Amino acid sequence: MMDSTNQHTVRAYGDELNQITADVARMGGLAEAQIADAIEAVSRRDEGLAQEVIARDAKLDELQREIERKVIRLIALRQPVATDLRRAVAAMKIATDLERTGDLARSVAKRSLSLVEVEPLAPLTRSIERMGKLVAKRMKTVLDAYTSAEVAGALDVWSHDDDIDEHYNALFRELLTYMMADPRTITSCAHLLFMAKNLERIGDHATNIAEMIHFEVTGGELELSRPRQGATDPVRSTEDPS
Amino acid sequence: MIDTRPTLGPAAQGQGESPGLIKLRTRGVNVFYGDKQALKDVSLDMADRAVTALIGPSGCGKSTFLRCLNRMNDTIQGARVEGVIELDGEDVNARSVDPVALRARVGMVFQRPNPFPKSIFENVAYGPRIHGLTQSKAELADVVEQALRRAGLWDEVADRLDQSGSSLSGGQQQRLVIARAIAVDPEVILMDEPCSALDPIATARIEELIDELRRQYCIVIVTHSMAQAARVSQQTAFFHMGQIIEIGRTEDLFTNPREQRTLDYITGRFG
Amino acid sequence: MTDRPDHRAAVARRLKQRHAAERRFRLYGLLAIGIAVAFLALLLGRIIEQGHSAFVTHSITLAVPVDASRVDPAYPQGANYDQMAAEALMARLGVDASDPINGRAARDLLSPDMGFQILAQVREDPALIGQTLTIDAPVGDDADLYFKGEISPDTPQDQRSLTDQQIAWLDRLQADGVVESHFNTGLFTRSDSTQPETAGLLGAIVGSALMLMVTALLSIPIGVLAAVYLEEFAPKNRLTEIIEVNINNLAAVPSIVYGLLGLAVFIGWMGLPRSSPLVGGTVLSLMAMPTVIIATRAALKAVPPSIRDAALALGASRTQTVFSHVLPLAMPGIMTGSIISMAHALGETAPLLMIGMVSFVPGVPEGILAASSALPTQIFIWENAAEAAFHERTAAAILVLLVFMIVMNAVAIVLRRRLERRW
Numbered sequence: 052m053m054d055s056t057n058q059h060t061v062r063a064y065g066d067e068l069n070q071i072t073a074d075v076a077r078m079g080g081l082a083e084a085q086i087a088d089a090i091e092a093v094s095r096r097d098e099g100l101a102q103e104v105i106a107r108d109a110k111l112d113e114l115q116r117e118i119e120r121k122v123i124r125l126i127a128l129r130q131p132v133a134t135d136l137r138r139a140v141a142a143m144k145i146a147t148d149l150e151r152t153g154d155l156a157r158s159v160a161k162r163s164l165s166l167v168e169v170e171p172l173a174p175l176t177r178s179i180e181r182m183g184k185l186v187a188k189r190m191k192t193v194l195d196a197y198t199s200a201e202v203a204g205a206l207d208v209w210s211h212d213d214d215i216d217e218h219y220n221a222l223f224r225e226l227l228t229y230m231m232a233d234p235r236t237i238t239s240c241a242h243l244l245f246m247a248k249n250l251e252r253i254g255d256h257a258t259n260i261a262e263m264i265h266f267e268v269t270g271g272e273l274e275l276s277r278p279r280q281g282a283t284d285p286v287r288s289t290e291d292p293s
Numbered sequence: 294m295i296d297t298r299p300t301l302g303p304a305a306q307g308q309g310e311s312p313g314l315i316k317l318r319t320r321g322v323n324v325f326y327g328d329k330q331a332l333k334d335v336s337l338d339m340a341d342r343a344v345t346a347l348i349g350p351s352g353c354g355k356s357t358f359l360r361c362l363n364r365m366n367d368t369i370q371g372a373r374v375e376g377v378i379e380l381d382g383e384d385v386n387a388r389s390v391d392p393v394a395l396r397a398r399v400g401m402v403f404q405r406p407n408p409f410p411k412s413i414f415e416n417v418a419y420g421p422r423i424h425g426l427t428q429s430k431a432e433l434a435d436v437v438e439q440a441l442r443r444a445g446l447w448d449e450v451a452d453r454l455d456q457s458g459s460s461l462s463g464g465q466q467q468r469l470v471i472a473r474a475i476a477v478d479p480e481v482i483l484m485d486e487p488c489s490a491l492d493p494i495a496t497a498r499i500e501e502l503i504d505e506l507r508r509q510y511c512i513v514i515v516t517h518s519m520a521q522a523a524r525v526s527q528q529t530a531f532f533h534m535g536q537i538i539e540i541g542r543t544e545d546l547f548t549n550p551r552e553q554r555t556l557d558y559i560t561g562r563f564g
Numbered sequence: 565m566t567d568r569p570d571h572r573a574a575v576a577r578r579l580k581q582r583h584a585a586e587r588r589f590r591l592y593g594l595l596a597i598g599i600a601v602a603f604l605a606l607l608l609g610r611i612i613e614q615g616h617s618a619f620v621t622h623s624i625t626l627a628v629p630v631d632a633s634r635v636d637p638a639y640p641q642g643a644n645y646d647q648m649a650a651e652a653l654m655a656r657l658g659v660d661a662s663d664p665i666n667g668r669a670a671r672d673l674l675s676p677d678m679g680f681q682i683l684a685q686v687r688e689d690p691a692l693i694g695q696t697l698t699i700d701a702p703v704g705d706d707a708d709l710y711f712k713g714e715i716s717p718d719t720p721q722d723q724r725s726l727t728d729q730q731i732a733w734l735d736r737l738q739a740d741g742v743v744e745s746h747f748n749t750g751l752f753t754r755s756d757s758t759q760p761e762t763a764g765l766l767g768a769i770v771g772s773a774l775m776l777m778v779t780a781l782l783s784i785p786i787g788v789l790a791a792v793y794l795e796e797f798a799p800k801n802r803l804t805e806i807i808e809v810n811i812n813n814l815a816a817v818p819s820i821v822y823g824l825l826g827l828a829v830f831i832g833w834m835g836l837p838r839s840s841p842l843v844g845g846t847v848l849s850l851m852a853m854p855t856v857i858i859a860t861r862a863a864l865k866a867v868p869p870s871i872r873d874a875a876l877a878l879g880a881s882r883t884q885t886v887f888s889h890v891l892p893l894a895m896p897g898i899m900t901g902s903i904i905s906m907a908h909a910l911g912e913t914a915p916l917l918m919i920g921m922v923s924f925v926p927g928v929p930e931g932i933l934a935a936s937s938a939l940p941t942q943i944f945i946w947e948n949a950a951e952a953a954f955h956e957r958t959a960a961a962i963l964v965l966l967v968f969m970i971v972m973n974a975v976a977i978v979l980r981r982r983l984e985r986r987w
Contacts, residue, residue, distance in 0.1 A: 060497035061524065063504055127547045128523040368876055370800050393879050401877035407870040409889060419888075420878045470874070477879065 064129050068138060071121050072198075075142045075149070078114045079194035082149045085111065085156035086190060086253065090183035093163040093246065094176055101167075104160035111153035118146040134267075141267035145197065148256040148263075152190070155249040155256075159183075162242045169239050178225060179246055182218040186250050189215065189257045197260065202268050209261035209273060215254035222247045312527060313341035316481060316511035317362060322376035324357050324366065331357045333535045335376070339528070341480075344503060344512045346522035346543065349532035350558070355515045358532070359483050362513065363399040364392045380481070397424050400474035404486040406466035408458030408473070413450050416458045416469060417441060420477040436476055444472035445502055464495025471502065475510075482506065484514040488521065500525050519559055523547045531555045611966075615959025621748035621761065622711045624674070624737065625700045628652040628682060632694035640686045640693075645679035646671060649699070656742075657733050669730050675761045677701045702750070702761040703743065705953035707734055711743065714952070725952065751960060755927050756942065760953035763946070765961055767928050771841055771921070771936030772910060778845025778932055779852055779909050784902050786849075787856030794857070795864045796886045815854035822851045823918025831919060839920040839935040847915045852905040859901020863894040896983035903976035907969050913940035939965045 059065035085104055092101040122143040125131060131139055189208050196204030226240045226247070262273050317339040324332040332354045339345040347355040357366070364385060366372040378385050385395055397420070408416050417437045420426075427433040437454075441447040446468045450461070458469055467487060474482055484503075488496040503512060503525050516522050522529050523543060530540045531552075539546065539555045550556045557563045628649050635643040650670040654661045661667065678701035686692050702708065706725045709715050715724050717731050726734075737743050754764030798804045826847035830836045836843050867890050875885040891898075916922065922941045929936030937945065939961065946958040 060494070061501045061504060064524075123548060124544050128544060130520050130523070363877065365873070365877060368873075393881050396877055396879035401873075403870060403873060403877070405870060407868075407874040409871065409874065410893060419875075419880075423878075423880055423884060473874075473878065 071142045074118050076198050078149050082152045085153050086187045089156040089159040094180045096167045101160040101163045105157050108153050108157040115146045115150035137267045141263045145260050145263050148259045152253050152256045155253050159246045159249050162246050175243050178222050182250050186253050193257045193260045197264050205261040205264035212258045219251040312343035316341040318379045320377040325373040327371045335537050337530050341511045344507045344526040346526035346529045347515045348522045353532040354535040355532045359515050363396050397477050399481040400479040401483045402487045405490050406470050408466050408469050412455045413458050414454040417473050417476045440472040440476035444468045464491050481511045611959050615963050617712050618956040618960035619748050622708050622745045623702045625742050627696050627698050629696040635693050637690050645682040649678045673704045673707045675702045675704050677762045705760040760951045768937050768939045768942035770928050772938040774841035774932050775844040779849040782849035783852040783856050787853045788860050791857045791860035795861050811854050819912050820914040822847050823915030826919045837933050840933050842932040843919050844921050848909040852909045855905040860898045863897025867893045896980050900976045900980045907972040916941050
């Protein structure tokens with residue numbers, strides 16, 4: 052695997068590339084914070100925190116637009132090739148994934164506001180919290196791998212996507228059980244179900260980011276068949292169910 | 294009516310990196326070679342401390358326009374220049390302006406490196422010498438060294454200043470020629486396809502040099518390569534058949550040009 | 565796609581014809597070169613054959629008693645030293661000196677140079693009068709030809725210039741060992757003379773050299789500057805076109821016209837001394853100038869315009885550009901052109917004939933205003949002389965002239981190679 056550690060002859064070009072990578076890293080940090088805060092808002096039933104998460108999402112959108120603009124400018128003006136081109140393209144796609152992640156975290160925060168109005172369902176909330184922490188950890192691992200341009204961390208995340216799916220499937224069954232047992236909990240469980248779905252989608256985005264990292268560093272694609280799990284897993288939709 | 298207002302906003306003087314005020318101003322320039330009209334009603338402003346690129350297909354008049362800026366068209370028999378061409382507000386074609394003095398303020402680098410068949414030192418020293426810029430030999434040697442350093446050539450030739458200029462490689466020769474031009478401390482540097490005779494690595498080095506030089510000079514570069522114009526300039530003007538079709542900030546022109554002809558040219562839809 | 569095999573067959577057929585045509589053309593070329601070289605070889609061969617013998621000469625050593633009774637110490641040049649030398653010769657041969665036929669025969673075998681040498685020695689040291697001087701002098705021109713084998717005893721006596729008796733004497737002298745042959749240094753150290761055995765090229769060489777100097781000093785600076793002006797400074801309009809055409813035509817004008825010009829203007833109107841290297845040089849410089857101008861313009865045109873552009877763009881004035889950059893680069897071409905024009909001028913004869921450099925000049929010219937001859941005219945003079953011995957000397961002079969021209973051309977070529985610079 053080749054890398055480009057020599058500096059560009061035209062320094063400004065190298066600076067622009069590095070700036071884009073730094074912007075993506077910053078966006079990643081912000082997304083991580085959104086996920087963590089959304090989960091905490093759910094578990095602590097904190098309205099204020101939830102509102103913060105909702106408001107902060109605009110910043111993520113703005114960052115994504117800026118990164119996109121910078122990448123297009125770089126491609127138009129610098130005509131990058133090989134590693135530089137993959138880096139730029141990967142950055143743009145990862146930014147998109149991070150923006151969607153932000154949207155999903157916002158959605159979780161919005162639903163937590165609805166949950167605050169009803170009785171807490173402690174065991175379910177704890178399950179959500181566990182799943183959320185796992186997803187957050189995955190996202191952190193993959194973003195660390197991005198910053199250090201290191202494939203191992205990305206592969207780790209990519210191959211363990213099924214863990215998150217398992218959590219989702221387990222939560223799904225748990226919620227179904229609850230809803231069948233006590234119809235009064237249907238509203239809460241429905242919210243919780245959607246939250247679980249959002250978290251699972253975040254996990255997918257982390258896997259996407261892992262694939263992008265692999266593409267950026269090696270230039271090759273990961274095996275097309277991503278690890279799947281669970282007969283109960285419905286057909287993936289790309290729409291945000293919020 | 295093309296919008297000729299400067300597209301690079303003036304910045305406070307002395308900020309170094311950002312473009313400055315308008316250095317060269319042209320309005321309604323027409324150039325005739327005998328009966329043939331090479332430039333028609335060209336108006337373009339070029340800012341100080343910035344690179345303006347002139348692009349367009351072969352024979353569209355960009356080199357002709359460049360040569361108007363330092364009155365090199367005077368050396369061509371039968372060439373007639375009309376219109377307003379101002380450097381720092383004064384008309385360069387006025388009777389009171391001596392072309393020799395003008396060319397000390399507006400330097401030029403050509404397509405094929407053309408060092409004089411003299412030593413490297415003599416090449417760079419020639420300009421300061423004929424304009425009487427230095428008082429002593431030591432001062433002259435100092436000027437030569439500074440110019441070579443700024444052109445990024447000093448380290449490579451410091452130990453062989455008395456060797457012939459033509460013993461250098463193409464890329465080095467072009468940097469020598471640039472050193473020669475900046476040794477007279479000009480205000481503007483004109484470059485007529487400076488990299489077209491060079492390989493990609495030499496080209497990249499010249500482009501980095503241009504990037505450094507633009508912090509101090511007003512640079513106008515004619516180039517056949519749109520990619521180069523995109524890499525190197527802050528403002529780009531597209532010429533076609535002797536006229537300017539569009540002027541704009543480089544990143545706007547290459548991502549979203551206003552004119553259809555510009556779009557067709559830069560996407561390679563007409564040649 | 566279906567035409568392809570027919571295509572190839574057609575090409576193959578034509579190919580044979582084309583190759584044959586190529587070979588034929590090569591043959592024609594070789595034939596043409598062969599003919600040219602053959603003529604050249606023939607010409608040179610003839611000249612060398614005729615002239616090589618002139619580089620060798622025979623001289624005789626004779627003891628001549630200077631009869632004091634016949635020499636007036638106050639007026640030594642009044643005595644007839646040739647007679648004394650002839651008597652010494654006859655005494656040596658054991659021949660009756662009183663017979664006038666013998667006397668003339670003996671005189672013919674000797675050169676007047678012997679008498680001049682005796683006179684010179686006696687003048688310098690009058691004490692020698694009455695002494696016997698040993699003189700080493702060239703033999704007479706016919707004797708010299710006989711020794712070289714040009715005069716054969718087999719031809720009938722009335723058809724040759726030496727009698728049988730003279731031949732017998734010469735054989736005896738040679739057998740006695742008083743005759744020796746050596747390189748004819750006199751050819752290069754003496755000037756023209758009525759006697760072939762004492763005739764040399766020195767005067768002509770000096771005359772040619774002085775003339776060339778004048779030609780060079782006049783035609784090269786004026787020609788080069790004129791060419792520089794026309795090429796670099798003059799506006800390209802009708803007038804300069806006319807001038808250019810006229811210069812090209814001048815280069816083709818027959819040289820004798822320049823001679824007439826020289827006669828009418830320099831000698832007739834300006835009153836410059838006839839036959840002088842000054843007039844010769846001026847006339848030849850007029851002839852050489854168009855060639856110098858054309859060669860200089862070609863050399864200037866060969867300098868790439870990028871050099872001029874570079875200098876002008878730096879703020880050099882027109883004059884600075886031309887003199888600091890263009891001219892130095894064009895110098896090899898200019899020098900070559902000038903040297904070749906000089907080489908041509910060296911060999912021009914017709915104009916020199918018109919201005920009179922064809923007269924008999926016995927000494928070395930003192931300066932550019934003195935009467936002199938030149939190498940080509942000297943050849944002309946000797947060719948028209950009566951004595952048979954001048955025949956070989958004419959050919960020798962031609963060889964000397966050819967050598968000069970070859971050397972000058974070689975110098976031009978070497979200079980061009982050395983000074984050619986890449987830019």
